[in-house]
Amino acid sequence: MFIRIVKMSFHQENISKFLENFDLMKEKIRNAEGNRYLELYQDKNNPCIFFTYSFWETEQDLENYRQSALFDEVWTFTKKLFNNKPEAWSVDKIATLK
Known part of the structure; x- marks a missing residue:
């Protein structure tokens, strides 16, 4: 298993659009x-910056997701x-550490 971290920076006026779409898609992504x-x-200091943090079983699983219709959408x-x-x-x- 490995972790994928993606940093994305948005125009201020697009943040709500991104969050609305993420809310619609998050279960589908999680169930890939x-x-x-x-x-x-x-980000606490720059509200235009977001990060996704995801765990994947294999690199091929991530690649399969990246080649999927869901990812394209x-x-x-x-x-x-x-x-x-x-x-x-x-x-x-x-x-x-916990």
């Missing part, structure tokens, strides 16, 4: 094959709202 966890964060809508190029990282968890 291999997705085990999904969270959305908003989500990304086609979302990328029109950006004010900057998105950034993404795939990372392995090293430690968890």
Whole structure:
């Protein structure tokens, strides 16, 4: 399992559109094959910046999602709202402290 972090920055006037669409799509994304966890964060200092944080069983599961009609629908809508190029990282968890 690995973690995918995506940073997205939106025009202020597009934040509500993004959040409305995310609310409609979040269960579908979470239920994509291999997705085990999904969270959305908003930056405390810059409300235009958001991060998704998701756990995937395998890199192929993420790639299958990225090639799916669902991803195409989500990304086609979302990328029109950006004010900057998105950034993404795939990372392995090293430690968890509770």
